[in-house]
Amino acid sequence: MMVVVLGAGASGGIPVPYCRCRSCEEARRIKVARRKPTSVLIVFGENKCILVDAGFDVSEHVDPLDLRAVLITHWHHDHFAGLYRLRWTPCKIPLYSPKITDSEIASNPLRLDPHILKAFDTVTIDEIKVTALPLEHPVETYGYLIESKSSSIAVLFDTKGLPSNTIDFLRERRLAMVLVDANFPPGVYRRDHNNVDEALEVGREIGADLTVLTHISHENLPFSELRRYVAEKTSRATVAYDGMGVVL
Secondary structure, X not given: OEEEEEEOEOOOOEOOOOOOOHHHHHHHHOXXXXXXXXXXXXXXXXXXXEEEOOOOOOHHHHOOOXXXXXXXXXXXXXXXXXXXXXXXXXXXXXXXXXXXXXXXXHHOOOOEEEEEOOOOOEEEEOOEEEEEEEOOOOOOOEEEEEEOOOOEEEEEOOOOOOOHHHHHHHHOOOOOEEEEEOOEOOOOOOOXXXXXHHHHHHHHHHOOOOEEEEOEXXXXXXXXXXXXXXXXXXXXXXXXXXXXXXXO
8 A cells, every 4th residue: 555645735735826934935946845735645456546635636646547436534625626627537436525515516526426424434445444533623524544454544634633532443553654634833723723743642642653744834834844843853753745655
């Protein structure tokens, strides 16, 4: 199983147009610091993949692969906007998510095949087992535990910490990796997203071998500074970037 980060940014991506903050200016100078909105590919088997969120047009990334399903964490546009184009494919694409609240997708899914999940529902997609995990966000939001025969990962964005039942559930699994919302810089506290230190604590609480911080806002530290900050905190965490791949 391979995890490919297509987009590691928050809603506005980085750089945000016309913004002159340090994060955006760094991203204009250094390509690896640029971020699209959230999207992750899980690649398995010969050529199969599962897409987790689609915050932008992901068509060029999934087109060469055999897309077996799409998992949507919640119905904020920076996590599903890419579905507007993806739904025009000639073949049906299973779509798993909380209750659909976008009126366009709900009324006109076209070739998307929606399946509404409840907390801790489990589905099997070929040889991959997926479990929906409740998260802490202003709208109904799921993370996903994704398990192959040899490895397990958790995808946890958007969230502020974790509900106790999700923590208990994940502690019982051996997680090779967790991708977790780290929207804000250290010392910034909001009710809808983690800051960097809170995201690192999520990884520690559930015992993940590797914590990968993602959903990074331009309000966060510039990429180079954020990488140094995390490296000084722990050897078991890193910062995601667009195009990052991890083989498990």
